[in-house]
Amino acid sequence: MSLSSQNIHDIRATWSELAQDAEGTTDAFYAELFRIAPDVRPMFADTDLTKQGRKLAAAIGLVVRHADNLVPMVAPLREMGARHAGYGVEDRHYDAVGQALIATLQARLGPTFTPAARDAWIAAYSAVAGTMQAGAADLTRQSA
Numbered sequence: 001m002s003l004s005s006q007n008i009h010d011i012r013a014t015w016s017e018l019a020q021d022a023e024g025t026t027d028a029f030y031a032e033l034f035r036i037a038p039d040v041r042p043m044f045a046d047t048d049l050t051k052q053g054r055k056l057a058a059a060i061g062l063v064v065r066h067a068d069n070l071v072p073m074v075a076p077l078r079e080m081g082a083r084h085a086g087y088g089v090e091d092r093h094y095d096a097v098g099q100a101l102i103a104t105l106q107a108r109l110g111p112t113f114t115p116a117a118r119d120a121w122i123a124a125y126s127a128v129a130g131t132m133q134a135g136a137a138d139l140t141r142q143s144a
Contacts, residue, residue, distance in 0.1 A: 003127070008120075011121055029053075030049055036103075079135060
């Protein structure tokens with residue numbers, strides 16, 4: 001699980017801009033997620049979305065900070081994937097989250113979200129989602 005030096009530069013540069021209004025970014029993300037995948041909305045029925053948004057921004061920030069060495073992130077991401085499986089998250093939901101993330105970044109960053117930055121975020125999200133899905137698969141195997 002590694003990113004190129006250009007990927008790392010691009011996600012750090014764009015995240016530093018987005019982090020200035022992390023709450024607005026995460027609010028926009030959840031609005032987009034619920035728009036494109038309304039079936040996930042019930043999973044958040046008892047969730048304080050402001051608090052959840054802060055957790056999301058912190059998690060993204062952590063991945064961005066460790067983008068040059070994601071190895072320490074593997075175990076926590078696998079654990080997070082197992083927890084999410086317990087919430088009913090399925091592989092198809094990861095696709096919706098990825099779509100919502102990219103659409104949100106595009107909307108929030110406008111022309112700053114270059115094709116290279118888009119590719120960098122797709123690479124980073126793919127690494128994170130794949131690791132989380134592996135953690136969910138571990139849980140499934142252990143339960144069988």
